[in-house]
Amino acid sequence: MSDFSAEFSENLRSAGVVGAGGAGFPSYVKAQGKAEYALANAAECEPLLKKDQKILEYFPEKVFDGLELLMRAVGAKRGILGIKKKHERLIPRLEEMAKGRKNISVLKLGDYYPAGDEQCLVYEATGRIVPPGGIPLEVGCVVCNVETLYNAAFPGRPVTETFITVNGAVKKPATFKVPVGITWREAVDLCGGFTIKDPAFIDGGPMMGKVMTDFDAPVVKASAGIIVLPKTHPLIVRKAQSRPVFSRIGRSVCDQCSFCTELCPRYLLGHNVQPHRVMRTMLFSGGPGWSEATQFNDNVVANRRKLHSQYGLLCCECSLCSLYSCPEGLNPREACVAAKSDLRELKMGFKNSAINTGRAPEVHPVRDFRKVPVSRLVRRLGLEDYNKDAPWTEVSYKPSRVKILMSQHIGAPCVPSVKEGQKVEKGAVVGDVPADKLGCPVHASISGTVGKVNPKYVEIYA
Numbered sequence: 001m002s003d004f005s006a007e008f009s010e011n012l013r014s015a016g017v018v019g020a021g022g023a024g025f026p027s028y029v030k031a032q033g034k035a036e037y038a039l040a041n042a043a044e045c046e047p048l049l050k051k052d053q054k055i056l057e058y059f060p061e062k063v064f065d066g067l068e069l070l071m072r073a074v075g076a077k078r079g080i081l082g083i084k085k086k087h088e089r090l091i092p093r094l095e096e097m098a099k100g101r102k103n104i105s106v107l108k109l110g111d112y113y114p115a116g117d118e119q120c121l122v123y124e125a126t127g128r129i130v131p132p133g134g135i136p137l138e139v140g141c142v143v144c145n146v147e148t149l150y151n152a153a154f155p156g157r158p159v160t161e162t163f164i165t166v167n168g169a170v171k172k173p174a175t176f177k178v179p180v181g182i183t184w185r186e187a188v189d190l191c192g193g194f195t196i197k198d199p200a201f202i203d204g205g206p207m208m209g210k211v212m213t214d215f216d217a218p219v220v221k222a223s224a225g226i227i228v229l230p231k232t233h234p235l236i237v238r239k240a241q242s243r244p245v246f247s248r249i250g251r252s253v254c255d256q257c258s259f260c261t262e263l264c265p266r267y268l269l270g271h272n273v274q275p276h277r278v279m280r281t282m283l284f285s286g287g288p289g290w291s292e293a294t295q296f297n298d299n300v301v302a303n304r305r306k307l308h309s310q311y312g313l314l315c316c317e318c319s320l321c322s323l324y325s326c327p328e329g330l331n332p333r334e335a336c337v338a339a340k341s342d343l344r345e346l347k348m349g350f351k352n353s354a355i356n357t358g359r360a361p362e363v364h365p366v367r368d369f370r371k372v373p374v375s376r377l378v379r380r381l382g383l384e385d386y387n388k389d390a391p392w393t394e395v396s397y398k399p400s401r402v403k404i405l406m407s408q409h410i411g412a413p414c415v416p417s418v419k420e421g422q423k424v425e426k427g428a429v430v431g432d433v434p435a436d437k438l439g440c441p442v443h444a445s446i447s448g449t450v451g452k453v454n455p456k457y458v459e460i461y462a
């Protein structure tokens, strides 16, 4: 690693920069690799979320600065900013700016889902396929979300604020920057409040986000935004299905048509993901309500489940199969998630699975014709009435209290480094990760006095 890479990487770690596209992977690790291409991911394919496009509209220079720093750190010869071509007014500005930077270009993507999937973006930008179970670095690429690059453009400045979109059933949908640790209720209030009586929300976008009802949960560094919907909205009901419910329905309804597999973006990239085969695990579940005739010998059942579960190991959990492809409205995505969790308990991952054949993946010949347009997806999700712009709004919100979660990234959670009653300044470290563990510190997002401290969070009162 060069001196510059080491310094840049340490700046990212000490500032607590993590993947701001929702995943929260500590960015310093990416900066330590070597890559030919550095890709800025501005595809933002989750319907109704707008924060990446607004960052590029209002702070494009900072994103380019961050991309240049990343390119220098990893030794990349080319930087590519991937954005959907539908942003017609913004793209000429970005292309003009790219001309003023060395070796940076703008890649125009179609408006399909999931164009922002890291591995799909790598393929679109370079024609390279990330190997099954691998990461983009293995094909000479490093990928960062635009907000991550924005944060990287301020070397060593602690991440105390985050860009979010609040959309859906709120009076004035908006995109703005808020202190980390405020509640989602406060964020909704900044949008004029709810337009419905019994709201729930999806944290992180309708496809990959998680259904939540606790509006007092805190905003974290990796938050991209929320979609507020009635608790009875079919999307909320579908996404909140428990394992016994989706297994029972899947067991009786799945006709093995395999549409879920045929439209799976990772399958189309040549990875061996076959959700229809994972759905078969439900037939090998046994348990109450099963007739004598269908009860297998325990070992046979276990082995068949194990075999079919493996076809979910390379699933990226994009939800396309569950929320778009399946004509029966089943939940193959959750079946894959459950299968992966079952296999983890058996200490099986892709590397020691039967589907790890060592064969190089080949892109499906009709991949281009199976891309799912976002407009059609919005209709299928029942979100047309909520599909509004969420304009950039300058907000100078000063919360009276924030709750800083110790686990805001992939890796080991932070350990609180402050005590109750202690005074802290905005930007001070309030929790850190042991040096030998993956992770980075979290910081006070306001100045004030530390309230409750426990392994899960630190409260600060202004």
Ligand code: SF4
Residues within 6 Å of the ligand: 253, 254, 255, 256, 257, 258, 259, 260, 261, 275, 276, 279, 325, 326, 327, 328, 329, 330, 331, 332
């Ligand atoms: S698309 Fe639905 S019905 Fe068809 S195989 Fe997949 S889960 Fe079963």
Ligand code: SF4
Residues within 6 Å of the ligand: 260, 263, 264, 265, 266, 267, 273, 274, 275, 314, 315, 316, 317, 318, 319, 320, 321, 322, 332, 333, 336
């Ligand atoms: S969620 Fe479904 S469509 Fe998406 S990668 Fe997994 S199996 Fe494929």
